[in-house]
Amino acid sequence: MPDLPDHDRFRSGALRSEFTPGSTRWAVRRAQWTALGLSPEEQRRPKIAVVNTSSKLGICFSHLDGIAELVAEAIREAGGLPFEIRTTAPLDFVTSAGRKARYLMPTRDLIVNDVEAAVEGAVLDGMVCLSSCDKTTPAHLMASARLDIPSIIVPGGYQLGGEYRGCSVDIDTVYESVGAVQAGTMSAGQLGELADSAIKGPGVCAGLATANTMHVLAEALGMTLPGAAPIRADSERMRGLAAEAGRRIVGMVHEGLTARKVLTVDAIENGIRVAMALGGSVNCVRHLAAVANEADLDLDVIGLFERLGRDTTQLAAIRPNGADQVWDLERVGGVRAVLRTMLPLLHRDALTVTGRTLAEHAADAPEADGAVLHRLDDPVRSEPGLLILRGSLAPDGAVVKVAGAGNARRCFTGPAEVFAGEDAAIAALGTGGITEGSVIVLHGMGPRGGPGTVFAASFVAALNGAGLGGKIAVVTDGELSGLNQGLVVGQVMPEAADGGPLAGVRTGDTITIDLDARVLATDPARDGAPVTSGRPGQERGWLGQYAALVGPVQQSAVLRRPRPAGG
Structure with a gap:
């Protein structure tokens, strides 16, 4: 049988892995697989x-x-x-x-x-x-x-969670309790005991x-x-x-x-x-x-x-x-x-x-039980659990999990407090340097700005652990966790490293998050030079290659394909 283009093999009914007997590909592969103990019949x-x-x-x-x-x-x-x-x-x-x-x-x-x-x-x-x-x-x-x-x-x-001091716990509990340590309501030793109890299975x-x-x-x-x-x-x-x-x-x-x-x-x-x-x-x-x-x-x-x-x-x-x-x-x-x-x-x-x-x-699946899974005519919330916001701070969009926003205000306006990374923000949380009613901005942390999306998730978890989740909003182009709760706006597009408006935000600027209007805006709207948290042009190894190849996050941050010759 002559070799066929790979995808044509599926249409022809033949196996694309079957090479022409006597060909180089057939012979050298047969030698390898026979040495593995595979019979000629198995290899077909x-x-x-x-x-x-x-x-x-x-x-x-x-x-x-x-x-x-x-x-x-x-x-x-x-x-x-x-x-x-x-x-x-x-x-x-x-x-x-x-x-x-x-x-x-x-x-x-x-x-x-x-x-x-x-x-x-x-x-x-x-x-x-x-x-x-x-x-x-x-x-x-x-x-x-x-x-x-x-x-x-x-x-x-x-995985299954465990129990600590009579309460059910899991990795989410551990994650958020870092904020309790920062706030002084839990010791590092207690956090270690909690961590040792949190996971009970693969x-x-x-x-x-x-x-x-x-x-x-x-x-x-x-x-x-x-x-x-x-x-x-x-x-x-x-x-x-x-x-x-x-x-x-x-x-x-x-x-x-x-x-x-x-x-x-x-x-x-x-x-x-x-x-x-x-x-x-x-x-x-x-x-x-x-x-x-x-x-x-x-x-x-x-x-x-x-x-x-x-x-x-x-x-x-x-x-x-x-x-x-x-x-x-x-x-x-x-x-x-x-x-x-x-x-x-x-x-x-x-x-x-x-x-x-x-x-x-x-067709034969269970019907909605009405308690855990609600019917279409009786939803948990009359809006989707994920919203796309746009506005002067996110012209290409940003994502907020309104399902996890809890009792946060639907319209949150406050002064920006800008941090270069989550470590500085967590340190400020521990010293009382973060003000209720503010909007914490963590920027320069997107796929290009890192390079590789930099963690903002630990700060958000710590914020909740410190009891401030409903009192402070967070806006970031950094990496969030699906476990994060509170009013958190992520994947701000374009990211700050691409010169998106998030790069121009300064401490004291007013930021508005309006879930009903689906708006993320800043006043004043400033132009800003690209902001990065790392040095993408100086990275070596895989991160350097990623920095050179990754596309914009609004285009899913996949690795860019080479342009055709003459394109």
Whole structure:
């Protein structure tokens, strides 16, 4: 059989991994794989990557090696040939330690390239991606869209919290309690005891932070099997679905069901609706935009959040947005129940990795229970959980998770207090140097300004821990956590490093955040030279390469493609 262009192989029904007998590629690969103990018959099977984005650095990934083995065995049972692929494995609460978390955002795109090099370099037929902490799920979705091969996401699931002094605690409790130490209401020793009690099992943060948000959105996009999110990590249900994904991917290869047949405009719009209805992490905005970008969809995702938000309401209040826990959402039916509830607003015919439509999956899902998951006619909030603000301070938009704003004022006007980074802001918090009624501005911390988005999330958590969350607003182009609460405006676009208006803000300027008008404005509106928190032009290594390649955050901060010759 003559070699065919890779994507034509799916249309022809042949395996793209089958090389012409007698060719160089066929011969040298056969030598390698025979030495691994693979028979000639096995080598003719569909070749599937099990993308295990895992490491021993943190508890989020600690179960994935076992899950990878389950998936691989299921692939073999279904007639496929599995190959485990390892990639960079960022963990927000560990990888954030270096360089003020500058490595976190760049690892998303590093994983995409990692997957491309391994899977496309070997010309494998499909992949099952084991997704866990914050950046891994968007990276796997982006890689799926870029490679356009049969792909399934297996969400790694959430971790369980523990107990400290008779109270339920989790990583969110630890995160916010740093502010209590700064305020003098908790000792460092007590914080250490709390940290030792906070996590009781593998998986991602137990709240609807970025990791669980992206797990949920992977299912809403149609890229997981039904019922995959949210799910307790390493539970029997999760292990069963992982094995089922291993069997299903072989069928997808034979059917030619590639990622871009699932990741369509309709799918992205469905994902946006679900993100707003659940009040997901602010970071999902840039991640959904990045998936659309890699799928070559010509979409204004920021504009879609605005347009679709006009008739989308918040249907659940999952911690940190409210008292219900992520396992409560799993108990009442998870994403399948959300999709059934929202079906009148969704694209019903959007295809999923099962080969069936979203509406078919939702047909036998549980109905909204009315307590954890509300009906469309009885929402938790009569607006979406995520809002896009625009105005003189954010002409290209900014994101606020109104679902987590609590009792903050709908219209907040106050003087700016500008800080170069969160360390200085946290220090000021500890000395009483931050005034109630002010708007804390942390700028120069976006993808280009870091380079790599610099943490602002720890300051926001500390602010809440100090009891000031509803009394002070925060505006930043830095990295936020989906666990953050309060009136926090993030992903201000353009970022200060691109000369956005945030660069011109000075301490004492008046800033207005108006949630009803969806406005973020400053008075006076000043022009400012680009502001960076690092020295992008002087970075070496990966951060230097990232600084040279990363695009504007309003275009999802993906790595820019080289221009065609003469372009």
